[in-house]
Amino acid sequence: MNIASSSLSDIIIRCPWADTVPLMKAYHDDEWGVPIHDDRALFEFLVLEGAQAGLNWSTILARRARYREVFDGFDPEMVALYGPEKTALLLADHGIVRNRLKIVAAVENARAFLRVREEFGTFDRYIWRFTGGATIRNAWTAMKDIPAETLESQAMSRDLKSRGFRFAGPTICYAFMQAVGIVNDHIVTCFRYGELLGGL
Numbered sequence: 001m002n003i004a005s006s007s008l009s010d011i012i013i014r015c016p017w018a019d020t021v022p023l024m025k026a027y028h029d030d031e032w033g034v035p036i037h038d039d040r041a042l043f044e045f046l047v048l049e050g051a052q053a054g055l056n057w058s059t060i061l062a063r064r065a066r067y068r069e070v071f072d073g074f075d076p077e078m079v080a081l082y083g084p085e086k087t088a089l090l091l092a093d094h095g096i097v098r099n100r101l102k103i104v105a106a107v108e109n110a111r112a113f114l115r116v117r118e119e120f121g122t123f124d125r126y127i128w129r130f131t132g133g134a135t136i137r138n139a140w141t142a143m144k145d146i147p148a149e150t151l152e153s154q155a156m157s158r159d160l161k162s163r164g165f166r167f168a169g170p171t172i173c174y175a176f177m178q179a180v181g182i183v184n185d186h187i188v189t190c191f192r193y194g195e196l197l198g199g200l
Contacts, residue, residue, distance in 0.1 A: 013190055015187050015190045017143065023062060024058055033179075033184050033196050034196065035181030036124075039117065039124055040073070040074055041180075042180060043109075044068075045180050046113070046168075051096070051106070063095055063096050066095030066096055067095075070096060076114055077114065080107065080110040087100075087107070091103060101167075105166035108164060108165075112165045113165075128182065130177075131182055131183075135182060135184055135196075136152070137184045140187050141187060141188055141189070143187065148174060149173070150183075153174035153177055154173075157169055157170040157172075184196050184197065
């Protein structure tokens with residue numbers, strides 16, 4: 001291969017799931033696995049991971065901008081106030097996943113989110129407790145080795161459900177943990193693995 005004539009994307013090694021469409025590449029390169037400690041951003045991923053259940057993540061990414069518009073920038077205080085009229089508007093919006101259970105769950109999760117924040121000061125302080133406040137740094141060599149759930153995600157799921165959260169099963173919780181950097185599940189050959197390992 002003539003490296004000089006190759007594009008950067010030909011040289012960079014990514015997790016295989018990200019080498020599909022530009023939107024997925026950008027998400028993988030810039031966001032996935034980066035530790036998040038902002039409550040609004042954490043709430044956004046809770047909603048989006050719940051919306052993804054049974055769907056491809058690319059489907060949700062393609063609708064993310066519209067989700068931000070119709071869910072008031074994922075402000076949990078605003079979402080917690082949604083009633084039947086707002087729910088009906090969301091169900092009629094073709095720019096998001098029009099699933100009643102998922103939309104109602106997002107509203108209920110916003111209310112549960114606020115209760116957690118009241119108890120712990122921030123949702124960030126609560127959710128990072130499940131790994132002792134630190135990122136779990138795995139060292140997978142292949143995608144097939146990455147689990148769908150772990151003991152930590154199971155514990156998170158049980159606790160979230162006990163607090164009234166919905167669409168919070170252990171698999172969804174693990175996907176959430178991967179997304180917000182509670183876990184670094186980039187495979188070791190991926191260029192982001194080392195960057196995140198170094199705290200970038």
